Amino acid sequence: MSTIYNILNVLIVGCGNIAGRFDMSRPSTDWPLTHAGAYHRDHRFQVIACVDPHEEVRSQFMKFWSIPVGFQAIDEISHKNHQFDVISICSPTHCHAHDLEIAISLSPQLIFCEKPTTASGIETEKLVRQCKKSDIHLAVNYTRRWDQDIRKLQTNIQNNQWGNLRAVVGYYNKGLLNNGSHLIDLLNFLLGKINIIKVGKPIYDFFDYDPTVPMWLETEDGCPIHLVAGHAQDYALFEIQFIFAKGVLVMEDGGIFWRSRQVIESEIFKGYRILTDSIKNTGHYPHAMLQAIDNIYRAITQNEYLYSTGDTALMTQFFCERIIQESISIV
Structure with a gap:
């Protein structure tokens, strides 16, 4: 008897290494290390769109992962025309704040963001609050929490x-x-x-x-x-x-x-x-990305506790920023 489950639609923002390119040069039988690789392996998800400003990079990514729609910028996406359950933010760190702002406006159920969440703890804190206000789960990819x-x-x-x-x-x-x-x-x-x-x-x-x-x-x-x-x-x-x-x-x-x-x-x-x-x-670290995606699915469908959240990532970011400031002051 086949298992019936809800399939969640995914948008990936950024088509670089952690988005999926690390797995594009590895055997398909290996444990996936990337967002696209994990979504592709877990049949409860389907990646229906991606974003990248570089046309050649985006086209290669779409072809390899069989993604039907691509955008040059996340700003091109309208909530009226596209609905996503999950949005993965895999763009460069300096783009995260802007991409998260737009992602929140698209009203997904969950945003899965690479770390650091933004380039500034103050900025991250504001976006964590926005996610909570919009009732959007925020997971941050400190992968070892899923190991x-x-x-x-x-x-x-x-x-x-x-x-x-x-x-x-x-x-x-x-x-x-x-x-x-x-x-x-x-x-x-x-x-x-x-x-x-x-x-x-x-x-x-x-x-x-x-x-x-x-x-x-x-x-x-x-x-x-x-x-x-x-x-x-x-x-x-x-x-x-x-x-x-x-x-x-x-x-x-x-x-x-x-x-x-x-x-x-x-x-x-x-x-x-x-x-x-x-x-x-x-x-078992190579299994962690699949464990993360499973935790994300259950957080959305069963309200399961997320192992890595905006709050835990914010605490880590503030701690690291304090260390950097103290270190710089020594010189």
Whole structure:
């Protein structure tokens, strides 16, 4: 017996990498990493239109993803002639505020926006309020909130499965807002409120407006957190190490892999406890985009709780902006 479900119509604004191009050069059997790829795989959605100012880019995107209608600008779209259940904002960050304004006027049920939501926390706050006033769900793509490994870790921390958390060390590059904000948002999700203890000098390794900043943070109960700044010209870097009383857990390559080490009695030094060699496991991060789309569908049709919202993204953005301001003031 076939399952009957409502099909939701989608508009994608921006036809770049995260919109769908990352998946255009990958096997169709791989887990989708993009908005278009995830919508295409989940048959409860259909992408019926897209927007991009570059005609060749837009045409290629439409052809690959079988999208029937394309626009040069979101301003061309009229609510009277086009109705969308979901609008994905995948345009460059400096376009987000304008695109979100128009998207809200089109009255979708949900807007799924890339991060940072806008280029300014004040601007984001205004648009979050507008979405609430218009009764529009706002999801922001801090993808790891949909990663089942992260949600399981949150439960394990709450249940004290690994014992007390002693320290956290994270590593990132390519800008605090662009990349490091994922770490900040992840820490907020897993550990609750985070306090700033000290920030280091800014490192301009990719964007001239978004430095990578080393920092020392602390949880409300005093657990130390050190976020180490790398350099984007060397290689991509996004890892985090959790040091627990009962062992060490490390997220590698953004969540593609995880390593764990358990505590055992030393066979060499009597009375000492040591860590075992690390065990490497493949993570579920590649599944996260499909999990996000599933959460979005259920939020619309069943009023399910969204794992990443305008409010949680706003908290992360204000936190990152404060760190950047403190860092810049050092120079």
